Amino acid sequence: MQVSISQFLNDLSNRLGVDATEEGIRELYSNVFGGRQAEGFFADKVVIVEGESEKNVLDILAPVMGVDFNKKNIGVVVAGGKGHIDRLIRLFGAFSIPCYVIIDSDTGEGSSVSARDKTAELMSLMSEETFSVNDPQTIIAQRIAVLSPDLEAVLGGDSPEYQAYYNQASEHIGPCGKPVKHRYACKRLANLLGDNAQNSNLVSLLSVIRAIDELDSHLDILEL
Structure with a gap:
């Protein structure tokens, strides 16, 4: 499938009224697109996920939950x-690649207005305009999951075992960031659950994984 840079120029012009150059479009997209x-x-x-934490969770737990x-x-x-x-949604969509998005709601205490606005924008892009960004509940829809207020709270809230492993990570492997803590907790939980992972209490994650598995169409959101 052939996609031209003129499509992205037209999209930016129609959405924002910006008359960008080819060089500018390349810079805009190369800033978020690497190897x-x-x-x-x-x-x-x-x-498409925000960071390494979500990737670690999916890489480790999706296979044991029945979706490799x-x-x-x-x-x-x-x-x-x-x-x-x-x-990334625009780029993959232009090539007819179905996209599922996982983000935090950023509705918790101390979250910024700009982060909440971006959540609302992404929900709209994925055709979920009817949901309110101020809804305190986690949203798992056809093309997007919004974890409220964030990944750690959702997994820990569903599974006390997960939260315990997450809290133990620094004690067992030393000071580390959230991605490493999530990887540690996922590995320990996967070992604990074994063949019963699909019946675990991580109900939100299981719903997200099933929604990803069922996704079978793409969204081309370029405004041409």
Whole structure:
């Protein structure tokens, strides 16, 4: 499938009234698109996540919950922040690659207005305009999951075992960030559950994984 840079120029002009140059478009998209993101072009569908934490969770727990992303050629693409996700959706959509998006709601105490606005924008892009960004509940829809207020709270709230493993991570492996803590907790929980993972109390994650598995169409959101 051939996609031209003029499509992205027209999209930016129609959406924002910006008369960009080809050089400017290349800069805009190269800022969020590197070698790891390019792996999505070889997938039958992609899951776009904010950071490494979500990728670690999916890589480890999706197979034991009955959906092997490798066998089904589902790619997990790390955007490196919520502000980059819309460009990845546009790019993969232009190539007819179905996208599922997982983000935090950022509705908790101390969250910024700009982060909540970006959540609302992404929900609209994924055709979920009817949901309120101020809804305190986690939303799992056909093309997007909004975890409220964030990944750690949802997994820990569903599974006390997960929360315990997450809290133990620093004690067992030393000071570490959230992605490493999530990887540690996922591995321990996967070992604990074994063949019973599909019956675990991680009901939100299981719903997200099933929604990803069932996704079978793409959204082309370029405004041409």
